[in-house]
Amino acid sequence: MMKNRKPDGCREVLKLKIAIVTGASSGMGREFALQIPQMYKNLDELWVVARRTDRLKSLQEQVKIPVRIFDGDMQRDYIFEKLQRELDRRQADVRMLVNAAGYGKIGNVSDIDLKEQCGMVDLNCTALTRMTGICLPYLSKGSRIVNLASAASFCAQPGFCVYAASKAYVLRFSQGLAAELKKRGILVTAVCPGPVRTEFFDRAGALAASEKEALCAEPEAVVTQALTDSVRGRSVSVYGAAMKGSRILSKILPDHLLVWGMMKINHADI
Template identity: 90%
Template sequence: MKIAIVTGASSGMGREFVLQIPRLYKNLDELWVVARRTDRLKSLQEQVKIPVRIFDGDMQRNYIFEKIQKELEYRQADVRMLVNAAGYGKIGRVASIDLNEQCGMVDLNCTALTKMTGICLPYLSKGSRIINLASAAAFCAQPGFCVYAASKAYVLRFSQGLAAELKKQGILVTAVCPGPVHTEFFDRAGMLAVSKKEAFCAEPEAVVTQALTDSVHGRNISVYGAAMKGSRILSKILPDRLLVWGMMKINNIE
């Protein structure tokens, strides 16, 4: 059974991957979607032409991984693509954000992504692809967005290391590093920095199309838009203290 798996599939970038993947893979038997909001997954199920299997559950708890792992083994699945899109962020100073929210970011953005990748690895083969949703926030430390940026730096470095490990097996890994995207992300993250970043907001359809294209071409990093590509270049040449100072200004941190 040839399948693709998308986490965080009920909204935003994850949802868009579910809609676009069938255009890339014409011979998938099923598309497995993972998220908490069952009603949204059922609605999405009706919009996709190939069979969609729903795994509704909280990725900060073990039971959902156990359920997916059992299904992978039972179906002897051939995972052609894994998209780790589940995650969230919170804007604000570390001292002002609820500690559970901060630890939750690490659990979902880092631990759940690593766990999902780990249980799928035995079912990946030559030509399989992993796409991990990182962020342009991974390019440098971000006062006012500290934990989120650090969690996405983990995703980026994890993806780069994993890509090197899996290269000889012909399995491709791409870290997607968008800037702000017009999704529900900021409904939870907060609006502190959005006004200054609004001019750089991209549409999820365009970011996902670029990500899938970059994955097909075997690129380890996908960065959408000239502004974010410029940010990546600057992060490589400017000293950290200058980058941090710039992010303090952008994020309204005094």
């Protein structure tokens, strides 16, 4: 019997090994799209998702494996429907899913446009959950999910309230999902960086304090550690001593002290 045949004599269907990265047009998502093919040599294609088509085409020219572009708004149904059809049609084996799409707005809840606040929840939480759910049937033993959370998820943050809460969801969702998928041999890692030098703050607003600017990390280093932590099977990836210290403090200090501290750091008008 030929090696590529099933017991019933039918020829084995060779699945397309892919990685999927959302938010791939800039920042952390773009950096993941650049680094993943360097670390995982057996991928057939990289699928990238974002709104800005021109940015994705530029990225396509920089990646050495075939890149399939899915340009669209992840707060709309059509992009998910298109992905679902392609996953089915191409018999995809999703070796890695990176949920990097998201945004934040600095400011008090009373001062930020309500549509922007709900948009944060839609993109950071709902779209991430939907993308994960669509891809789950196409993940197999050894596959990995990497979700972009934030060090902001470690405690409530006056002045950055909705964003921090949305990233707390991502962290807890990832930890729970990791436990659910353990028997399938699928690893889930929540990435929790502090400030990263990307376009994030162009939309979020200026950093609230000079201390945060001093703590800004480079996206290349954060992504390299995140991928390394994913390979090692770590459920949470935290870059830098300062952010690791913040995580420890969030487990030790009472909530009211943490909130008071973040209010001072973020200069929240409370």
